[in-house]
Amino acid sequence: MTDQLARLNRLPLRDNLRGLTPYGAPQLDVPILLNVNENTHGVPEDVLKAISEAVTAAAAGLNRYPDREFSELRSALAEYLGHGLGAENIWAANGSNEVLQQTLQAFGGPGRTAMGFPPTYSMYPLLASGTDTEYVTGLRAAGYGLSAEYAAEQVRERQPNIVFLSSPNNPTGTGLGLDVVEAVYGAGEKSQTIVIVDEAYHEFAHDGTPSALTLLPGRERLIVTRTMSKAFALAGARLGYMAAAPEVTDALRLVRLPYHLSAVTQATALAALQHREALMADVEDIKMQRDRIVSELTRMGLKPAASDSNFVFFGGLENPHAVWQALLDCGVLIRDVGIPGHLRVTAGTEDETTAFLEALERILTGQTAVPA
Known part of the structure; x- marks a missing residue:
């Protein structure tokens, strides 16, 4: 037990909150952030x-x-x-x-x-x-x-x-x-x-x-x-x-x-x-990148789910966390959602999507080493 957790447990916390961890995805400083389904196009x-x-x-x-x-x-x-x-x-x-x-x-x-x-x-x-x-x-x-x-x-x-x-x-x-x-x-x-x-x-x-x-x-x-x-x-x-x-x-x-x-x-x-017209124009671009991700992941032999969102959930990975880490080492942060064989990636700009797809293909083909 960490010292921080021990101090927390000394407080009269409600029983149903004991042992819980706060919600939150990793917030890391890397070039390509595609892990929390943000609109990466920014505000026009x-x-x-x-x-x-x-x-x-x-x-x-x-x-x-x-x-x-x-x-x-x-x-x-x-x-x-x-x-x-x-x-x-x-x-x-x-x-x-x-x-x-x-x-x-x-x-x-x-x-x-x-x-x-x-x-x-x-x-x-x-x-x-x-x-x-x-x-x-x-x-x-x-x-x-x-x-x-x-x-x-x-x-x-x-x-x-x-x-x-x-x-x-x-x-x-x-x-x-x-x-x-x-x-x-x-x-x-x-x-x-x-x-x-x-x-x-x-x-x-x-x-x-x-x-x-x-x-x-x-x-x-x-x-x-x-x-x-x-x-x-x-x-x-x-x-x-x-x-x-x-x-x-x-x-x-x-x-x-x-x-x-x-x-x-x-x-x-x-x-x-x-x-909103200017903002919805970016939505159409995001949908194009999402569909591009689905198409490219299928070509790579992976199993993307049909998506109606601004992200793609995909399976077919033997060691998803190792792939997640390899992508991070390449400067691309996506989401390990803790589901066996699967990862999730946000559809970003065209350049961000290209960076993700190229890094992933290098990993899958062995050109980029996957952490043990």
Whole structure:
């Protein structure tokens, strides 16, 4: 036991937090960073100028609290999402993780359960622990698929208070059919289960892929979460949001901290939404690089999963961690997600993608040594 851990264990920490480790991917200083699904294109110059001007204007009023209801931002997000949504359907917080946390605070807690279907986003069980909500795991089919019938059967059996459905799923990148969402929602009728569809990567889905937003009418227990971290290249701004029935946003008001969205955050998000055309142009380039990665990895004899996200999950590796280390030694950082035989890589710029593909091929063909 380390001295730091020993000191931590002397504190009166809640029992369900003992032994846990904080969430976090390696933050290393290497030339090519493709490990945490950031938008590596950065903020376009004209959008950066607009954000700077908006933040400067907001700074003049920093002696006052921000708009607690962030009314203008909620209206702008509703307009962006469409589907007949209004400001009353929208809620936002400091990243979609905080939206999920607030949802667990409102609908989870001691004596209640949240359910996920691993492999999926690793923050779900940590958010559950942080709110003293029991986290139960469902099962996926071989190849990490999830059918409507199988998912619904498990929800009926376990009767969780909250279900997490990630679409596209992280780390696999695969989309989820709306039939799965409908089936899970119906299966949770008896237990009044809150169903959260995490669409953090939806903007990267293939054209024509439907969103769970289309299912919101008449489903007051359905929540669809999004983020501006990925498609909008605003990971550093921390702005996530959700769409749901107005009564759900009212529930989150009961647990949110006062003035939780700063004036700077609101100004940044509004400026980005007003210039989304430039940002969406980069999304199209990222989708091209993602599809290029899938094609090239297949040519190399690996097994990439079909991806509707800005990353690619791929298998066929005998020693994935050794390959991860060899790539790092070449100056390319990707993600070892701890799944046997697999790694995950973010689709970056054309140059970053080329650097990754060329380094990986050298490793696979023996031109670059793999650590023992």
